[in-house]
Amino acid sequence: MNILIIGPSWVGDMMMSHSLYQALKTQYPNCQIDVLAPNWCKPLLARMPEVRNAIEMPLGHGAFDLKTRYQIGKSLRHQYDMAIILPNSLKSAFIPLFAKIAVRRGWKGESRYFFLNDLRANKNDYPMMVQRYVALAYEKGKIPTAADLPIAKPYLAVDESAVENTKEKFQAQLEYAEHRPAIGFCPGAEFGPAKRWPHYNYAKLAEMLIEKGYSIRLFGSAKDVEVGEQIRSTLPDELQRYCVNLAGQTQLNEAVDLIYDCTAMVTNDSGLMHIAAAVNRPLVAVYGPTSPQYTPPLSDKAVIIRLIEGGLIKIRKGADSAEGYHQSLIDITPEMVMEKLTGLLNNA
Template identity: 40%
Template sequence: MTRALIIAPQWIGDAVMSEPLLARLAARGERLSVAALPWVAPVYRAMPPVAEVIDLPFAHGRLDWSARRALGRSWRGRFDVAYVLPNSIKAALLPWFARVPRRIGYRGEGRWLLLTEQHPNPPGRPPMVPFYLALSGAPAHGDERPALAFAPERLAQACAAAGVAPGGFFVFAPGAEYGPAKVWPPAHYAELARALHAEHGQPVLLLGSAKEAALCGEIAAAAPGACRVLAGQTSLLDAMVLIGASRGMVSNDSGLMHVAAAFGLPQVAVFGSTSPEHTPPLNPRARVLWLKDELGLPCMPCFERTCRFGHYRCLAAVDAARVQAALAVALQPQPQGQA
């Protein structure tokens, strides 16, 4: 059996998008060990094709040359092939130090000496699933999409800890690590929470990191009795489990949006400054709201962290009633074979 080392990307959404590549590698007989930073590693623990997850001890944005060299050297003789998913030089150092015989990745930041098999950098912003699948040596088929799974008992355990029943709650992920140009207005989230609670009588769990707790608190305060703030109170792994156990999810373009898509949940994703042509939720039950054609704003998509005009119209123009209607469509039973 081929022993494969996967150097994982550093963002949650990109990690989810790499799952079809891992499924393909495992299907052809490769044993997968994924080396990932701690805030991304839980995503790979929800991927059945992964045999082992290695938590990397490095700080975000730092080279950590000595630590990478020591860790890489400790892996010598352990792997037959390495797939380097990020495009940075530092991502390619570990398999190079480990002397992995085959080291596959994109040329990225001039990595000619670090990789043995280099793919040319694609132009623009390509869809991420085929971008990663190309590293397998074969193109995407066009129907591959990420899939995550947890055992039913794990779902029940997380729901019991949160005081909810599986399938008996909605989830909002209102934050976006990238910046406010991805964030649907909190007042809109609050209006939607009130409407969903009135319609279904089920709570809305607000998920995110500790940095997003204040944002979630603002939403909950404007929707009394409808929401429970769990941002900053759960691990990423538990947040993923709760998403997988929920009835449906509403979010911005974010990593947790891709997590929901990989579970095949009914979901609505609100896009503004970014484009669903680049990073859509790959889920037949997803509904995407992006008003580029309707608004006619020449700046869409800008891919900026903040709106240079200060109005965030691309997001604010998506009203809560529209999202509620889209979610109602997503919640409808799927025809057999399409779920």
């Protein structure tokens, strides 16, 4: 059986989809899995052994472009027995329809009744995103309840020689930090400061760790360069050399390698948090308005800190500080994070 996955467009969601691919290999042992996803996903999909091919999705998130979707679908005809559509949007269901794939499976959403012929409507029975993904591996009528649904944790294959090559590329930065063992920070967040632990809290934690003999690696996209520099510049001058701002400097593959090389990670709720979990790093995840019940880091080595109750709070910019931070994240002190991190390091 050949299966086409219409993949998600975010790093964290793509990482959680790996649990689905593992479940499909259990349900259909001889299946071949291809994933249609943005080009930036290819480095992640290449590290998932269950995936045969990553097919580039040329349209960006939010783009409709029906003509291009028709052309993609037409090019995929006569190749697949089943399609699984992970995004909930109507437009994501067009390509499998145009490809004339016999079984088109996905959750109910955005009036997709005539596009999906294996439609699932009981999404609320599965409160976690990863559960919703994995449930799509099962035939209708044979889906375990959320409590009984087996979830294989996402993982990324790591090549030690590739890690050494990546470290060699960043030799100057690592050497300037005196090759100390590194703690990685992921201080960015896709939807802005309301999801971010304040930079001054990151800086205080960095100071505490540097004084214990660690270096700090700051990870993120080009959009996170500024917050990385805020953290670094807040440190005393004599400690700044031990804080390396890699935001915007690494390709995704390189970020995976350098995160794997870290002793532990501290991160906001972000895509890089899920990558850190997938390479099995000890991890402290700091949550505010977003929900750890819905998208937690899927790792036995992760500790979550959240001071408020309830589910997702839909907020784009916090009103609790001039920088836009949310009070629930301001209130998480560096000492709280240090305590959890120390426990993880002692266990490791």
